[in-house]
Amino acid sequence: MTSSEDGDRRPYHHGDLRRAILGAALxxxxxxxxxxxxxxxxxxxxGVSHAAPAHHFKDxxxxxxxxxxxxxxxxxxxLTEAADLRDAGIRYVRFAREHPAHxxxxxxxxxxRENDVELTTAKALAAERLRAAVAAVPAGGRGSDSRLAGVAAWSLAHGFATLLLSHNLDGPVGDQDPEEVFHALTGLLFRPG
Structure with missing residues (x-):
């Protein structure tokens, strides 16, 4: 593709069109x-033809x-490096803050496309990381149903992240670091004994 005087067409300079389209979409x-x-x-x-993205993403x-x-x-x-379940929750909130469009x-x-292999594989790996963090909690700290404990942990982190991104926590969180607030919140709700 060549450049023209009227600016209709810009030169193609992307070494990785797929990444450029993903970045623009985000x-x-x-x-x-x-x-x-x-x-x-x-x-x-x-700066590419209207059909070019379809070569990478179909639609x-x-x-x-x-x-x-x-x-x-x-x-x-x-989540790979999470030290424990609380740290996994903090990392979840951090991810949401750093990658809100994702x-x-x-x-x-x-x-x-819920049956997409790349998507199902990535979802399964993320879910396994969260399950591992829950499983690392001693049974007395998570109850007898580790699956339900996982839902509770995910709900807390996901709910906090969602409320944070939608600005529903602007008042309560204020100028505080949201990760520190989440850490304190988990401490209030999950005290030993």
Whole structure:
């Protein structure tokens, strides 16, 4: 593709068009939400033909599925080094703060191809990391149903992250570090004995 005087076409400079489209999509989602996403607009932003993104993602659902799969992979990576369940929760909140567009798409199943292999693999790995953090808690601290304890832990971290990103915690959290607030919250709710 060549550049023209009127600016209709810009030169193609992407060494990785897939990454460029993903990056542009994440910017759109972060500012305007997933409903604002258009492959044609992303192609324009990347300076490529309107059909180019379809070579990598097929359609809008494919693009959103790729974003969710990438998000679950990033989350899983962040949870790998968690020292304990509380640290896993803090890392979950950190992930949501650092990757709000991924977070938003990951947990909106109607946008995704739920049977996509990359997505199901990444989701399973992230879920396994969370299960491992729950399993590491002594039985007395998590009760006899580790599956239910996992749901409780996930609900707390996910709920906090969701409320944080939607600005519903602006008042209670204020200028405090949200990760420190989450740490304190877990201490209030889960005291030994």
């Amino acid at each position: 910017d759109v989602i972060a500012s305007d939400g997933p409903s604002a996403l258009s492959l044609r607009d992303l192609a324009r932003r990347a 809008r659902t494919g693009l959103l599925t790729a974003i969710a799969a990438e998000g679950f992979a990033l989350l899983s990576s962040g 977070f938003q798409v990951m947990f909106t199943p109607g946008l995704l």
